[in-house]
Amino acid sequence: MTRQRLLPVLLFAGVIILALIPLGLDPRGYEMRILCITLLFASLGQAWNIVGGLANQISLGHAAYFGIGAYTSTILLKLFSLSPWLGGVIGMILAVAFALLLSLPTARLKGHYYALATLAAGEAIRVIANSWADVTGGPVGISVPYLPDGSLWMMQFSTVLPNYYLFLAALVVICLVFWKIKSGALGYRLRAIKENEQAAEVIGVDTYRSKLIAACVSAAITAFLGTLYAQFQFFFDPDTVFGVATISVKMALIAILGGVGRLSGPLVGAAFIIPMEEMANSYFGSSAAGLSQFAYGAILVLVILLNPHGLTALFAQLRDRFTGKGGSHDRSVA
Amino acid sequence: MTAPLLEVRGVTRRFGGLIAVNDVTFDVHAGEIVGLIGPNGAGKTTLFNLLTGVYPPSSGDIRLEGEASGGLKPHKIARRGMTKTFQNVALFMESSVLDNVVTGGLLNNALPEARDKARQILDRVGLSAIADVRAGDLSFPERARVEVARALCTEPKLLLLDEVMAALTPAEMEEVIDLVRSLRDDGTTFIVVEHHMKAVMKLCERLLVLNFGELIADGTPTEISRNDRVIEAYLGANFAKKQASQPVETA
Numbered sequence: 102m103t104r105q106r107l108l109p110v111l112l113f114a115g116v117i118i119l120a121l122i123p124l125g126l127d128p129r130g131y132e133m134r135i136l137c138i139t140l141l142f143a144s145l146g147q148a149w150n151i152v153g154g155l156a157n158q159i160s161l162g163h164a165a166y167f168g169i170g171a172y173t174s175t176i177l178l179k180l181f182s183l184s185p186w187l188g189g190v191i192g193m194i195l196a197v198a199f200a201l202l203l204s205l206p207t208a209r210l211k212g213h214y215y216a217l218a219t220l221a222a223g224e225a226i227r228v229i230a231n232s233w234a235d236v237t238g239g240p241v242g243i244s245v246p247y248l249p250d251g252s253l254w255m256m257q258f259s260t261v262l263p264n265y266y267l268f269l270a271a272l273v274v275i276c277l278v279f280w281k282i283k284s285g286a287l288g289y290r291l292r293a294i295k296e297n298e299q300a301a302e303v304i305g306v307d308t309y310r311s312k313l314i315a316a317c318v319s320a321a322i323t324a325f326l327g328t329l330y331a332q333f334q335f336f337f338d339p340d341t342v343f344g345v346a347t348i349s350v351k352m353a354l355i356a357i358l359g360g361v362g363r364l365s366g367p368l369v370g371a372a373f374i375i376p377m378e379e380m381a382n383s384y385f386g387s388s389a390a391g392l393s394q395f396a397y398g399a400i401l402v403l404v405i406l407l408n409p410h411g412l413t414a415l416f417a418q419l420r421d422r423f424t425g426k427g428g429s430h431d432r433s434v435a
Numbered sequence: 436m437t438a439p440l441l442e443v444r445g446v447t448r449r450f451g452g453l454i455a456v457n458d459v460t461f462d463v464h465a466g467e468i469v470g471l472i473g474p475n476g477a478g479k480t481t482l483f484n485l486l487t488g489v490y491p492p493s494s495g496d497i498r499l500e501g502e503a504s505g506g507l508k509p510h511k512i513a514r515r516g517m518t519k520t521f522q523n524v525a526l527f528m529e530s531s532v533l534d535n536v537v538t539g540g541l542l543n544n545a546l547p548e549a550r551d552k553a554r555q556i557l558d559r560v561g562l563s564a565i566a567d568v569r570a571g572d573l574s575f576p577e578r579a580r581v582e583v584a585r586a587l588c589t590e591p592k593l594l595l596l597d598e599v600m601a602a603l604t605p606a607e608m609e610e611v612i613d614l615v616r617s618l619r620d621d622g623t624t625f626i627v628v629e630h631h632m633k634a635v636m637k638l639c640e641r642l643l644v645l646n647f648g649e650l651i652a653d654g655t656p657t658e659i660s661r662n663d664r665v666i667e668a669y670l671g672a673n674f675a676k677k678q679a680s681q682p683v684e685t686a
Contacts (some may be wrong), residue, residue, distance in 0.1 A: 286546045293527050293538045300525035303487050305513035305542030345450050 112276075119269055130262040137261055138374040140268035141330060145348070146355035146367025147275045148322040151314050153353055154362035155283060157295035159216045162203070162223030164348035166196040166320040169229060170327025171342045172237055178255075182246075185256040189328035196324035199226075200316045208309050211298070212259050220345065226344035242338030245331055256332040264333045271329060272368075275322055280364055282318070291315055295362075323352075356406060360411030369412045373404075438501055440465045440593055440624055441486070441517070446495030446505070448478075448485055455481040457603040457648040458495070463593065468625045469655075470639030472632075474668060477645040479628045480522050483595045486626075487519045499593070501600060513542060516592035519601055520632035522628070528571035532562060532581050535570050539588030553588050560584045560614060577604050583614075593624045600629050612638045634662075644668070 120142075126132050145167070152158045173195055174188030207218045230237045237243060251257035258264060282288050290311040293301035302308050331337060341347055359370025374425070378397055385392035407415060439462035449454040453499045458483065463469050471479050485492045488509040497505035499515050518539075527535050533553055540549030540556075557563045560580055564571065569582060574648070579599045586594055596615070598607050615625055615638060626643075629635045635642070635656075642659045643651040646668040652659055659665055 138533045286541050286549075289534065289538045289541055289546070290535070291532060296527035296529055297525045299489065299509075300521060300527070301538070302509035303489065303513060303521075304518055304539045304585055307508075315508050403475065 127261040131259050135379050143368050143371035144272045144275045145352045148319050149352040150356045151319040155291040160219040161216050161349050163352050165223045165226040166323035166344045167327040167348050167365030168342035169196045170324030171331040174328040174330045189325045192324045193321040197317045200320035230339035247334045305361040360413030365413050441475045442498040444496040446492045449493045459650045470642040472630045473645035478648040483519050494613045518586050518589050519595035522597040524578045526570040533566040536584045539585040542589045556584050556587050572575050596627045608634050634677045
């Protein structure tokens with residue numbers, strides 16, 4: 102039980118530390134950008150965790166929501182100078198609409214079939230974004246109009262420091278949403294679906310509705326993160342924001358590698374994967390571009406072989422080995 | 436007599452060329468404990484699956500409290516008050532015993548009330564001591580009990596028990612029989628599939644006998660034990676012929 106009292110304290114301390122880190126760094130520097138991207142991907146992993154972790158619906162199409170969010174707010178900003186906060190909300194609505202549409206053919210699918218169907222849907226949206234050049238700008242990409250006098254309302258700043266705090270705030274909010282869902286009635290229902298869908302139905306769980314709610318919440322969050330990303334990067338193209346490897350698989354990978362279904366999973370996963378990827382790029386990037394991806398892949402395989410339950414489980418085992426406790430009981434916690 | 440709680444009329448289920456349940460008709464009244472027996476493969480579990488909506492019937496009518504329930508999704512039928520336990524046990528194996536039962540309680544309650552209700556039920560079925568154990572770590576008889584507790588937490592009017600006494604010791608069987616009786620006295624109606632004849636004869640006031648998907652008998656345990664078609668189905672035609680020439684002995 103001490104663990105349960107300890108957890109909020111640890112999380113609070115973690116947020117304070119994350120809030121203090123930038124004070125020692127160059128606000129325009131490379132490290133700040135990596136930290137921002139790490140926070141963003143921790144949030145994305147957590148959004149994916151609602152569907153992939155709690156209900157075990159392995160989506161490989163979440164880039165669709167991310168790209169819808171990024172393009173919607175950016176196009177509205179370009180055309181009508183609409184604040185990205187409002188554009189982001191409209192992006193969330195569109196993403197939810199797409200999630201509802203996608204649920205019609207996919208909600209009854211399980212396992213590999215669900216993964217493949219969502220993968221295909223995500224790719225379809227990428228192809229549409231590439232070909233619908235009148236609206237999206239097509240493969241050449243789209244630039245967020247730069248406003249010299251940046252403001253919070255227009256989500257534009259002269260350094261990335263405010264972006265960092267925005268990403269941190271988003272991560273805290275999304276973690277709270279995840280925790281609320283996981284520990285609430287919906288969390289029970291999703292866990293029941295994950296562990297035995299037929300039994301869940303027979304004892305009264307509306308499995309279709311529960312999965313749909315989870316998918317919509319996850320889609321809306323992912324879309325808003327797309328808006329935050331657009332306002333941070335200022336330029337993107339369909340292959341980046343709708344990409345399978347760049348977004349969809351990476352979201353899943355971060356949650357799975359960190360510890361799927363756990364609150365701490367995507368946090369650990371992002372803190373591991375994003376800096377590692379950046380380091381691999383900077384070490385091998387100039388000499389042999391392919392090598393960075395190879396090193397990245399090799400490390401992933403190694404971690405998964407070491408512990409299929411993810412890094413958080415690996416840490417728990419190591420801790421238990423040092424403190425001499427039995428390991429398996431911690432599996433259900435956080 | 437009041438209207439039946441469950442009315443089954445001409446229910447048939449085909450799987451390809453196989454007729455698993457064939458034109459079955461019966462009623463169950465509130466407060467009954469009805470046994471459903473028959474040789475392996477007779478269609479008992481399929482019938483339970485049709486009643487709870489796991490599969491829709493190919494034809495025929497199922498009514499719960501007078502309203503058609505055949506072909507509805509299982510969660511809708513559970514909401515109407517009918518659910519079942521699973522023959523081969525289908526618990527949420529990674530979750531604790533308590534969480535398994537709480538999930539059933541969420542059908543009619545918000546989470547805090549569902550938790551209270553689950554604890555009461557665990558108390559009643561004698562599982563409080565293992566409330567925090569992972570369901571996957573339990574023995575088979577314990578799992579079957581958790582199945583019962585989880586189903587009870589949905590507050591069913593009609594509960595279908597599929598071989599919950601399999602692998603129990605005689606003493607444990609007595610406990611389950613007492614539990615089902617006391618639950619019945621509190622207003623739950625039961626249909627029970629069980630292979631252990633002594634337990635069935637003791638627990639049930641009425642038996643339905645299925646053989647090759649057909650309902651071949653419906654009566655009190657004494658009537659059933661003298662029924663020629665039942666004896667033939669269970670013990671073979673030759674035995675039945677021999678039996679017919681001798682005075683009948685009941686089980």
